[in-house]
Amino acid sequence: MKITVVGTGYVGLVTGACFAEVGHEVLCVDNDTRKIDMLKKMQMPIYEDGLEEMARRNYEEGRLKFTTSIKEGTEFAEVIFVAVGTPPGRGGEANLSYVEQVGRQVAEHMTSYRLLVEKSTVPVNTSEQLKRTITKYSKADIDFDVASNPEFLREGRAIPDALEPTRIVVGVETERAAKLLRETYAPIVKSSGCELVEMDIASAELTKHASNSFLALKISYINAVSRVCELTGADVEKVARGMGLDDRIGPQFLCAGVGYGGSCFPKDVDAFLHIAADLGYDFKLIEEVQRINKTQREHLFAKIKRELWVLEGKTVAFMGLAFKPGTDDIREAPSLYFADELIESGAHIKAWDPVAEENFRAVYPDVDYCTDVISCAKDADLVLILTEWPEVRDMDLDKIKEVMKSPVVIDGRNAFDPKLMADKGFIYHSVGRP
Ligand SMILES: NC(=O)c1ccc[n+]([C@@H]2O[C@H](COP(=O)([O-])OP(=O)(O)OC[C@H]3O[C@@H](n4cnc5c(N)ncnc54)[C@H](O)[C@@H]3O)[C@@H](O)[C@H]2O)c1
Structure with missing residues (x-):
């Protein structure tokens, strides 16, 4: 054809x-x-x-x-x-x-x-x-x-x-x-x-928004659960595994983290909310999905602030810029939020990403871009994990600790085992885990 x-x-x-x-x-x-x-x-x-x-x-x-x-x-x-x-x-x-x-x-x-x-x-x-x-x-x-x-x-x-x-x-x-x-x-x-x-056409059109909003809802749900975990000492990864084995729930999209980003979920969830409102339905559930997603980033930023105390003059190393691994897309990526907040607070940013650097550089030309994770961590006061690229998951933790100014890792993707990180001597904070 x-x-x-x-x-x-x-x-x-x-x-x-x-x-x-x-x-x-x-x-x-x-x-x-x-x-x-x-x-x-x-x-x-x-x-x-x-x-x-x-x-x-x-x-x-x-x-x-x-x-x-x-x-x-x-x-x-x-x-x-x-x-x-x-x-x-x-x-x-x-x-x-x-x-x-x-x-x-x-x-x-x-x-x-x-x-x-x-x-x-x-x-x-x-x-x-x-x-x-x-x-x-x-x-x-x-x-x-x-x-x-x-x-x-x-x-x-x-x-x-x-x-x-x-x-x-x-x-x-x-x-x-x-x-x-x-x-x-x-x-x-x-x-x-x-x-x-x-x-029919209307149902097909609606299927897309309903699907994306449901996936975003699953992410926000587990992120909300992660907040409760943090308040109780429970481990959200274990809770998610326990939930996900039920095939009515399923394991996918039950990964607690920094929240969803990308070119689709944020805009499609917002659009669905508007479509419903225009038609006269107040889709409060979706509004809450958005609110949880927004607060999840703010909550992680608060952890950075708690660790660094004064942000001015501190160096934060971003590991990953893309909104998820496998793409160079940075549209609505969490990295944009953290870059804005940290620059505004006077911090210095170093960054590494295997494919999204060029797109990020177009928005933030003054960030210090690095060719690998080790040079990115060098002299950093804090490493911030935002995309779980294999190079991040497999990084040499001993070497990372050795080159950092202070061994603080804030992990927005739960990429590492908290016990391993503690054993290696890191001050390590992730999402929803003790
Ligand atoms: N990116 C995804 O993962 C994804 C997944 C599912 C659905 N979608 C949807 O698919 C659509 C496209 O998304 P995308 O990420 O590919 O967008 P994109 O911005 O990467 O690509 C859109 C392209 O359309 C071109 N364009 C705009 N107006 C044009 C015109 N009048 N004539 C010819 N070309 C024109 C632009 O130059 C651009 O190259 C969006 O509605 C998006 O929500 C995206």
């Missing part, structure tokens, strides 16, 4: 490369000339494990192409996936201007039937607005469909998630659209054995 994917970010580029990998002919469109120039030279604008190799193979074999022209993208394929950003608007609601822009542009250029598929995360009933937009801007009375196909991939595991998804959700309102999406996903359904779940 021929497929157009508009937006070549974390979702669009992975989706395009994976569709090409399973045999489709894919044209990726982005209005960012720099990105498309890079991609035409096979330089990846983002880091995702295995992406470069897969993109290169399909590019060289002619199944994956890139353009900045939405006209070309509209002419190229009947099925057009929209994977542009939906960043938070001023009040926290999703900013749909990029989605709307693609709708208008496709309408202007289409000359025969097109299926526009929302892959971006959008509020329920966005398809209605998209349909109205396409009808208004198309030059003639051309048949078209809009469908919803929310994306559930996780950064850092994006390729396996796209090729072996837990499920594929499609929201459609015509058999023609359903057939096209079944055909698009047939190779992935066949090789992975996953279910393609068909439903």
Whole structure:
């Protein structure tokens, strides 16, 4: 099949490369000339494990192409996936201007039937607005469909998630659209054995927000439990294990830590809250999820302050900047919050991250960036663990202690055993553990 994917970010580029990998002919469109120039030279604008190799193979074999022209993208394929950003608007609601822009542009250029598929995360009933937009801007009375196909991939595991998804959700309102999406996903359904779940568009749109908010809720729940653990001397890791073995609960997303970040959970939870409020439902439960997440960072910062007493002139070594391992994405990463607070307090920051340094440097050019964990810890008053990269989990603790000015480790990811850290002579604080 021929497929157009508009937006070549974390979702669009992975989706395009994976569709090409399973045999489709894919044209990726982005209005960012720099990105498309890079991609035409096979330089990846983002880091995702295995992406470069897969993109290169399909590019060289002619199944994956890139353009900045939405006209070309509209002419190229009947099925057009929209994977542009939906960043938070001023009040926290999703900013749909990029989605709307693609709708208008496709309408202007289409000359025969097109299926526009929302892959971006959008509020329920966005398809209605998209349909109205396409009808208004198309030059003639051309048949078209809009469908919803929310994306559930996780950064850092994006390729396996796209090729072996837990499920594929499609929201459609015509058999023609359903057939096209079944055909698009047939190779992935066949090789992975996953279910393609068909439903109405509104339900598909809502599935994405409901899923992400539920995952955020699980994280906030265990973080709230971690606070109770700290007040009682219980160990949240043990509690989580005891809970997670119940298959009605499950072990995933029961990791207490510094709280969720990234480009999806914070904005999608906020957007869901706004969607519900706009519809007249006061989703207080989600508001609490957000509040717990915010206080979790503040609580960890209070631990830093308690240990360092005066922050001015102290050196804090950030181990990890990305919001999680396996990605260079720092959008809404906890590292941003700590950097702001510490800089504001007059502390000096050293930082190490294997792939997110460049993105962080664009926001904080004056941080002292290091090439490895040992040089990062050197002369630090405190090590702050924010991303559980393997290089952090496996670091030589004796060496770290030796090079630090004072042996204080604040671990926002519960990456180490508190007893081991005590035995090694560290002053060690983690989340929800004695
Ligand atoms: N990042 C994730 O892990 C993830 C997972 C699931 C869903 N999503 C959702 O997918 C969507 C995309 O997220 P992302 O992280 O890939 O965003 P991103 O910012 O990495 O990429 C978006 C891309 O769209 C391009 N773009 C914007 N307007 C355009 C236009 N009019 N024409 C062509 N290109 C345009 C931008 O230049 C950018 O390259 C969002 O709605 C997000 O919520 C993201």
